[in-house]
Amino acid sequence: LALDLGRLRKRAEGEAQEFEQSLAQLRQGGLDRLSHASLEELYANHRRLMGTYARVQARMPDSQTARRLAALAREGHARMARVEPPLLRQLWHYLWISYPQAFRRELPALQVAGAAFLGFVALGLVLGTLSEDFLAAFFSPEAISEARHGRIWTDEVEERGPASWLSTAIFTNNLSVCLLAWGGGLPAGLGTLYILWTNGMMVGAIFALAWRFDLFDRLFAFISTHGPLELFLIVLSCAAGLLLGQGSVEDRGRPRAELLAEAGLRSWSLVGGALPWIVLCGVIEGFISPNMDVPTPTKAAIGIALLGLFLAYALRKVQP
Amino acid sequence: VVGALDVALDLPLASLGSRCMAWFIDWLGALLIYGLSILLLQLLTSALDLSPEVILVCAVVGWFAVDWLWILGWELATNGQTMGKRLLGLRVVRLDGTRPGALAFLLRNLLRPLDNLPLCYSVGSLSVLISQRHQRLGDMVAGTLVVTEARAASSAAPKRWPSPLPAEDMRLLEAWFAREPSLLPEVRSELAERMVRLCERRWPDFLPPEGAPEERLRLGFAVEGQVGP
Numbered sequence: 001l002a003l004d005l006g007r008l009r010k011r012a013e014g015e016a017q018e019f020e021q022s023l024a025q026l027r028q029g030g031l032d033r034l035s036h037a038s039l040e041e042l043y044a045n046h047r048r049l050m051g052t053y054a055r056v057q058a059r060m061p062d063s064q065t066a067r068r069l070a071a072l073a074r075e076g077h078a079r080m081a082r083v084e085p086p087l088l089r090q091l092w093h094y095l096w097i098s099y100p101q102a103f104r105r106e107l108p109a110l111q112v113a114g115a116a117f118l119g120f121v122a123l124g125l126v127l128g129t130l131s132e133d134f135l136a137a138f139f140s141p142e143a144i145s146e147a148r149h150g151r152i153w154t155d156e157v158e159e160r161g162p163a164s165w166l167s168t169a170i171f172t173n174n175l176s177v178c179l180l181a182w183g184g185g186l187p188a189g190l191g192t193l194y195i196l197w198t199n200g201m202m203v204g205a206i207f208a209l210a211w212r213f214d215l216f217d218r219l220f221a222f223i224s225t226h227g228p229l230e231l232f233l234i235v236l237s238c239a240a241g242l243l244l245g246q247g248s249v250e251d252r253g254r255p256r257a258e259l260l261a262e263a264g265l266r267s268w269s270l271v272g273g274a275l276p277w278i279v280l281c282g283v284i285e286g287f288i289s290p291n292m293d294v295p296t297p298t299k300a301a302i303g304i305a306l307l308g309l310f311l312a313y314a315l316r317k318v319q320p
Numbered sequence: 321v322v323g324a325l326d327v328a329l330d331l332p333l334a335s336l337g338s339r340c341m342a343w344f345i346d347w348l349g350a351l352l353i354y355g356l357s358i359l360l361l362q363l364l365t366s367a368l369d370l371s372p373e374v375i376l377v378c379a380v381v382g383w384f385a386v387d388w389l390w391i392l393g394w395e396l397a398t399n400g401q402t403m404g405k406r407l408l409g410l411r412v413v414r415l416d417g418t419r420p421g422a423l424a425f426l427l428r429n430l431l432r433p434l435d436n437l438p439l440c441y442s443v444g445s446l447s448v449l450i451s452q453r454h455q456r457l458g459d460m461v462a463g464t465l466v467v468t469e470a471r472a473a474s475s476a477a478p479k480r481w482p483s484p485l486p487a488e489d490m491r492l493l494e495a496w497f498a499r500e501p502s503l504l505p506e507v508r509s510e511l512a513e514r515m516v517r518l519c520e521r522r523w524p525d526f527l528p529p530e531g532a533p534e535e536r537l538r539l540g541f542a543v544e545g546q547v548g549p
Contacts, residue, residue: 006490009490046324047324050323050324050327051327053327054327063491063494064494064498065494070329070330073323073327073329074323074329074331074417077321077323077324077329077417077418078413078417078418078419079419081416081417081418081419084421084422087396087422090421090422090423161376162373162376164373164376164377165373165376165377165380168376168377168380168381169380172380172381172383172384175384175388176384176387176388176433179388179430179433180433180434182430183430183431183433183434184434186431186434186457186461191434244461256460257415257453257455257460257463260460260461261415261460261461261462261463263461264427264431264461264462264463265423265427268423268426268427268430272426
């Protein structure tokens with residue numbers, strides 16, 4: 001028996017060395033760079049190593065030889081499993097092919113999120129119109145007092161800083177909000193619902209404030225350029241969050257880890273393609289929206305055109 | 321996980337402590353680079369007489385990149401390792417032990433703020449502690465694990481063996497090479513002499529004839545690395 005174990009160890013050491021040489025080639029250039037013969041040798045060596053590892057682990061569990069073989073086997077398993085296309089090609093495929101498909105597929109989730117958002121906006125508008133106390137929950141006393149005197153904060157956006165800084169700050173903030181709206185769906189969709197609730201009520205309260213103090217035309221002059229697309233994209237992120245939440249609670253007789261991973265992929269495919277458009281919205285909100293020299297109809301036309309462009313892109317029919 | 325020939329492979333999961341330490345190192349690196357970049361930018365702006373807006377915009381974009389993209393960028397570039405993870409020998413892998421794709425890295429990192437809630441990664445830490453596979457929420461959604469990457473080739477492993485060698489002697493020699501770097505010098509010398517006597521009795525011409533006992537053993541068994549402190 002002792003001689004047998006000795007032979008097994010010796011054989012294991014030899015195979016480990018052989019496989020390590022094959023791995024060294026793999027570490028340098030990846031599977032793509034290996035010739036057909038090297039690939040065959042690599043896979044043959046790996047299979048041999050796995051067989052020997054199984055025998056060593058069965059007869060000498062947790063010995064140094066077994067640990068060495070396990071480490072090599074794990075590395076081989078990880079490196080040899082699959083080759084993904086280059087990152088840029090994946091990105092292009094996702095934005096041009098997968099995203100429109102995902103958008104069409106997830107339209108029901110978008111409708112649910114949109115309906116919830118509009119419901120919260122309507123609630124905020126009604127409550128804000130009926131009661132000034134409700135507005136005090138969203139605006140500081142100074143902001144309400146200024147509105148009473150015919151001034152609204154959108155008039156002073158330009159004074160807050162240069163347009164370049166403003167647009168950068170806005171788009172980074174909006175990206176964070178959209179990603180949180182999506183990720184917040186993980187605990188049963190609760191975080192997403194909270195973001196839908198707060199954003200919807202806030203938009204409703206802003207409309208109520210503008211209506212109550214007759215500031216609607218100036219508010220419209222500010223939000224008409226970026227508002228339609230920006231709000232749509234926030235609702236879209238919330239729809240993705242709800243999909244993620246669905247994956248965390250639904251029961252389809254499969255392991256939770258599998259369902260969550262599936263929901264993660266599905267929900268991300270809806271929100272990911274919207275991120276470049278959020279950057280675009282931020283740039284417009286920083287440069288065009290606060291500029292009161294641009295006539296309101298022009299701004300509104302730009303806003304509608306932007307939303308139309310996004311919808312044309314997202315609803316594009318793509319061959320499966 | 322199940323590897324080739326249906327052989328089971330264990331994935332050694334990373335502990336919460338090592339993950340926290342890796343994150344801390346990553347953040348320190350990020351802050352250092354961010355601070356230095358802003359400083360450099362300030363110098364450039366004053367030297368080239370650029371508008372201060374440039375610094376403002378770069379500061380905002382830079383902070384966003386540190387917050388959302390720093391760790392993601394590292395993991396994409398190094399196949400699942402960041403600066404901290406590399407120092408601590410950790411790696412992100414898929415549930416089946418293979419290398420994750422770009423999408424998996426993206427998902428686990430974009431969900432990081434959720435794990436960070438309410439502060440100091442409380443949700444993520446709790447999730448690592450209670451989940452069977454030590455996953456934070458981002459890992460669960462992306463289908464990834466953080467594992468300890470054992471060194472494939474132990475530098476203390478002998479490269480050649482005299483043949484035939486009884487298993488008991490082999491085990492003794494293996495134990496010697498594994499423990500030898502941590503022994504006190506006087507203990508190491510004494511044990512090395514005994515190992516050399518044992519080897520000479522069994523295989524008279526196997527070890528080199530001259531040199532210190534530790535050196536003779538190292539050369540005889542072709543072990544890499546320096547013997548002694």
